[in-house]
Amino acid sequence: MQESHLKKVSNKDEDIALVHRAQKGDYRAFDLLILKYQARVITLANKFVNDKQIAEDIAQESFIKVYKSIGSFRGESAFFTWLYRVAVNTAKNYLSSKKRKKEMLVSDITDSDTTDPLSALTTESPEDILAANNLREIILKSFGDLPEEIRTALSLREFEGLSYQEIGKILDCPVGTVRSRIFRGREQIQEAIDHLLPSSIHAGNERRKKE
Amino acid sequence: MNKAIKERISALLDGELSEFETRRVIEEIKDDPHLKQYWSSLVAVREGFKEETLSFIKSDISRDIANELGYKTYPEEKISKDESTWSITKSSYVAASGIIAVIVVLTFNMQNTISVDMVAEDSFSTQASQRIAQAIESPEAINLLNTAVQGIEAKLEGLDSSSLGMIQANYVVPSSGHKFKVNLSPISSSYDISTNQPSKLVYLRTNKGLFLLSISGNIDSKQKAKILRNAAVSFNTNK
Numbered sequence: 001m002q003e004s005h006l007k008k009v010s011n012k013d014e015d016i017a018l019v020h021r022a023q024k025g026d027y028r029a030f031d032l033l034i035l036k037y038q039a040r041v042i043t044l045a046n047k048f049v050n051d052k053q054i055a056e057d058i059a060q061e062s063f064i065k066v067y068k069s070i071g072s073f074r075g076e077s078a079f080f081t082w083l084y085r086v087a088v089n090t091a092k093n094y095l096s097s098k099k100r101k102k103e104m105l106v107s108d109i110t111d112s113d114t115t116d117p118l119s120a121l122t123t124e125s126p127e128d129i130l131a132a133n134n135l136r137e138i139i140l141k142s143f144g145d146l147p148e149e150i151r152t153a154l155s156l157r158e159f160e161g162l163s164y165q166e167i168g169k170i171l172d173c174p175v176g177t178v179r180s181r182i183f184r185g186r187e188q189i190q191e192a193i194d195h196l197l198p199s200s201i202h203a204g205n206e207r208r209k210k211e
Numbered sequence: 212m213n214k215a216i217k218e219r220i221s222a223l224l225d226g227e228l229s230e231f232e233t234r235r236v237i238e239e240i241k242d243d244p245h246l247k248q249y250w251s252s253l254v255a256v257r258e259g260f261k262e263e264t265l266s267f268i269k270s271d272i273s274r275d276i277a278n279e280l281g282y283k284t285y286p287e288e289k290i291s292k293d294e295s296t297w298s299i300t301k302s303s304y305v306a307a308s309g310i311i312a313v314i315v316v317l318t319f320n321m322q323n324t325i326s327v328d329m330v331a332e333d334s335f336s337t338q339a340s341q342r343i344a345q346a347i348e349s350p351e352a353i354n355l356l357n358t359a360v361q362g363i364e365a366k367l368e369g370l371d372s373s374s375l376g377m378i379q380a381n382y383v384v385p386s387s388g389h390k391f392k393v394n395l396s397p398i399s400s401s402y403d404i405s406t407n408q409p410s411k412l413v414y415l416r417t418n419k420g421l422f423l424l425s426i427s428g429n430i431d432s433k434q435k436a437k438i439l440r441n442a443a444v445s446f447n448t449n450k
Contacts, residue, residue: 014226017233027282028237034273035251036224039258042267052267060272064279132265139259145427157225158260164227183214183221189256190249197252197269 015079022070030070034063037080041087048091058094062087135196142192146185153178154185212245220246224253359393359442363434384430391428393438 013019015036021029041062046055065086073082143151149171156167164178171178219236222228228236240246251271258264277283360367365382368390380393426435 014224017226017228017230018223020230021233021237026234026237027277027280028241029233031273031277031282032223032237032240032247032250034276035247035271036254038270038272039254039264039267042270042272043264046267052270055267056270056272060276060279063272063276067276067280129266132268135255135268136259136265139256143260158257164222164225179222179227180218182225183218186221186253186256187217189259190252193255193259194252197255 013075013078016075019070019073019075019079022067023073030067033079037083038063040080041083044084044087045091048088048095054094058091059087062090065090131196135193138192138196139189142189143185146188150181150185150188153181157182212243212249216246217249220250221253224250224257359438361441363438365391389429391426391430394425394427 015033018029018033022033038059041059042052042055045058045062046052049055049058062083066083073079143154146154153167153171156162156170157164162170164175164182167178167182168175216236216239219228219232220240223233223236240250255265255268258268360380360382363382364386365384368381368383381390382393383390426438430438
């Protein structure tokens with residue numbers, strides 16, 4: 001399993017302030033972490049199970065496990081690294097459990113029907129994939145249209161994972177300027193894709209309605 | 212939403228706020244669901260630089276987790292976007308490839324009315340294709356594209372379709388060689404226009420539905436404003 005998402009961002013955990021707030025009982029901070037990483041965790045889980053609904057369930061279970069033990073998180077690794085490991089273990093546990101169930105099923109049923117009931121479940125739809133590809137296309141196009149100084153600051157942040165301070169040193173400008181440039185870049189891209197994104201609040205409701 | 216809080220949210224995403232500032236931002240997000248959505252949209256921008264996670268960017272399990280853990284995070288406040296926007300947009304993607312042929316024909320027949328026979332299937336893609344066909348056939352839409360650039364030193368190079376199924380009129384400024392596009396797209400009538408900045412877009416409600424006109428490319432702000440003004444005046448005059 002590739003661990004491309006574990007690319008270290010600078011020398012510190014960018015989520016540490018939110019984690020500290022969550023450790024102090026502020027669930028809203030943890031909620032922001034969920035919103036920040038849910039797509040990555042679902043993507044990871046989907047690689048194991050190849051089923052969107054199950055991947056979402058595994059992601060949900062992973063976040064719950066992480067939240068319940070967040071008090072023990074000492075920051076020896078980045079928060080996302082920790083979350084990533086929990087998600088990998090949760091997905092593996094799911095597969096082990098599924099395998100056990102399948103073995104039991106095979107031993108109980110002697111006919112030749114070996115259809116895996118789980119395989120009938122749907123994974124990413126072609127529409128989802130197409131929509132994602134087009135969303136990415138717009139994001140990259142908007143990124144390419146950014147003024148050079150903004151594009152440079154944003155690319156150092158997003159592609160190189162540098163901190164604002166490191167970017168400021170490279171570009172020879174104050175940290176405040178870096179922060180402003182990165183914000184302006186994101187703002188411009190966000191405006192280009194805003195109407196394509198569903199409301200996160202509605203999306204949550206949408207999922208529950210399906211169940 | 213003011214820019215200062217949005218900039219702080221962007222910095223929080225990068226872990227560049229102190230714990231004190233973080234706490235303040237969380238407090239502000241608590242009071243405004245739009246800020247929480249802004250956080251999510253910045254996450255989407257960030258994920259856009261990674262290829263694989265975007266397929267799941269519209270999944271949201273946060274409320275399920277909160278329920279599971281017994282937390283009530285934010286009020287069930289209706290915010291400005293509608294779920295149907297996403298569905299229509301997705302269908303536009305599907306429609307885009309099919310509509311290219313129509314656009315090619317239009318390039319050579321811009322002033323003529325074009326009849327497009329659509330296969331009558333009750334699917335998202337068909338509906339989206341029909342919307343775009345309606346946009347092309349709409350006299351308001353054609354008139355708009357023609358008159359929006361009046362008074363601007365620009366030459367029409369052709370029409371194209373974008374990945375979103377928009378109609379794009381491609382212009383070049385002969386003296387500078389700069390190129391820009393005037394985009395016209397049919398959008399969901401349930402789309403809330405207040406979510407976008409009116410200075411960059413013009414929304415036109417016609418009997419063929421709601422259209423959005425926007426401009427992109429290498430064009431200065433004065434000319435952009437003039438085109439938008441032309442479009443709005445043209446539409447209001449012909450209404």
